[in-house]
Amino acid sequence: xxxxxxxxxxxxxxxxxxxxxxxxxxxxxxxxxxxxxxxxxxxxxxxxxxxxxxxxxxxxxxxxxxxxxxxxxxxxxxxxxxxxxxxxxxxxxxxxxxxxxxxxxxxxxxxxxxxxxxxxxxxxxxxxxxxxxxxxxxxxxxxxxxxxxxxxxxxxxxxxxxxxxxxxxxxxxxxxxxxxxxxxxxxxxxxxxxxxxxxxxxxxxxxxxxxxxxxxxxxxxxxxxxxxxxxxxxxxxxxxxxxxxxxxxxxxxxxxxxxxx
Numbered sequence: 001x002x003x004x005x006x007x008x009x010x011x012x013x014x015x016x017x018x019x020x021x022x023x024x025x026x027x028x029x030x031x032x033x034x035x036x037x038x039x040x041x042x043x044x045x046x047x048x049x050x051x052x053x054x055x056x057x058x059x060x061x062x063x064x065x066x067x068x069x070x071x072x073x074x075x076x077x078x079x080x081x082x083x084x085x086x087x088x089x090x091x092x093x094x095x096x097x098x099x100x101x102x103x104x105x106x107x108x109x110x111x112x113x114x115x116x117x118x119x120x121x122x123x124x125x126x127x128x129x130x131x132x133x134x135x136x137x138x139x140x141x142x143x144x145x146x147x148x149x150x151x152x153x154x155x156x157x158x159x160x161x162x163x164x165x166x167x168x169x170x171x172x173x174x175x176x177x178x179x180x181x182x183x184x185x186x187x188x189x190x191x192x193x194x195x196x197x198x199x200x201x202x203x204x205x206x207x208x209x210x211x212x213x214x215x216x217x218x219x220x221x222x223x224x225x226x227x228x229x230x231x232x233x234x235x236x237x238x239x240x241x242x243x244x245x246x247x248x249x250x251x252x253x254x255x256x257x258x259x260x261x
Contacts, residue, residue, distance in 0.1 A: 003028065006037040010046065020045070064103040072108050075129035076121070087136040097140055097175040101168040101240040105133055109164060134167045141171045148179040149248065150202035153195055155183030157206055157220055159213035165234065166207045172240045173205075173247060189216060193223040203247060204231040211236070 001009075006026075007017035018035075020026035025048070027041040067086065074083035090100050112129055115121045152173055154166050163185045170182045181199055183192065196204050204224040206217045217233045224231040232246055 001037055001039070001042070003035040003037060006042055009042060025049075064107075068104055068107050071104060072111065075108065075112070075132060076125065078125075078128055078132075080132045080135070083132050084136040084139070087133070088139060091140050098172045098241050098244060100140075101172060105137075105164075105168060106240070109133075130164050133164060137167045137171045141174050146177055149177050151179045151181070151199055152203040152205055152247065153181045153183060153192070153199065153201045154205040154207065155187040155192055156185040156208060157192075157213045157216035158186045158188060159216055160208050160210040161185050162207075162209045165209060168240050169205055169207055169234070169243055172244050176244055176248060178203075178247065187220075189220045189223055192220050193227060193229075196224060196229055197227060201229055204229050205234070205243070205247070206231065207234045209236050 003017055003021075004014050006028075007014045010017060010026075012020075017026060021028045021035060026037065026045045028035040028037045030036075067090065071083055071086055074080075074086065087100065087104065090104060091097060109129070112121065112126055116123060116126045154169050154173070156162065156166055166182060166184065170180045173180050181195060181201070183195060192204070192206075195201075204220065206220050208214065208217045214235075221231040221233050232243060234243060
């Protein structure tokens with residue numbers, strides 16, 4: 001049979017079946033300009049994909065404090081290659097993105113914030129460190145196979161310029177099979193909800209580290225509720241793990257709202 005017919009029987013798009021051929025997951029034979037798949041090879045592919053596989057093992061980092069100390073040094077010196085390698089090595093070793101955010105990145109940036117507030121580092125140094133970590137997180141982000149839990153829209157309200165929490169929340173939710181639209185920082189409430197409506201979002205997440213921006217954050221949450229969209233408003237000290245637990249929790253009603261003061 002031709003590849004298009006095989007893709008239909010596999011229940012996937014033609015391009016997906018083609019990628020499986022390129023990856024060696026589906027045997028096929030090139031005949032002219034088309035691929036041919038035998039019934040035996042089709043059944044073999046189905047059998048392998050339906051066979052349950054054990055979840056990947058989770059690595060246990062023996063000393064998060066030591067890893068955080070190393071990351072701090074790399075970020076302060078602007079050594080992006082080593083900082084990225086450290087973050088990605090932890091993730092590739094099997095540690096969950098949530099654990100990396102909570103035990104590695106968040107503590108480092110809490111300390112960086114203290115250094116900046118006391119004048120020991122410049123705002124430029126802090127911004128450089130943020131950009132390095134965001135690029136590393138971007139390399140970790142991926143939409144996993146399987147049915148998405150839902151569609152989330154993430155950003156900060158006007159008055160909050162901190163982008164790293166939104167990047168960590170995006171990476172963490174994508175690791176939990178959420179389809180995430182990352183809007184960045186200082187998004188006006190009306191624009192925030194406009195995007196949420198356009199993409200048929202089931203969850204709005206507003207990260208916030210600057211307390212004066214709370215009114216704008218709550219305005220976004222209120223607008224989301226009027227559209228029947230669940231919302232989460234983060235606050236300083238709220239962990240990524242807590243945010244993910246709240247996001248994954250089954251809502252009481254379609255227009256329920258979960259906020260953190």
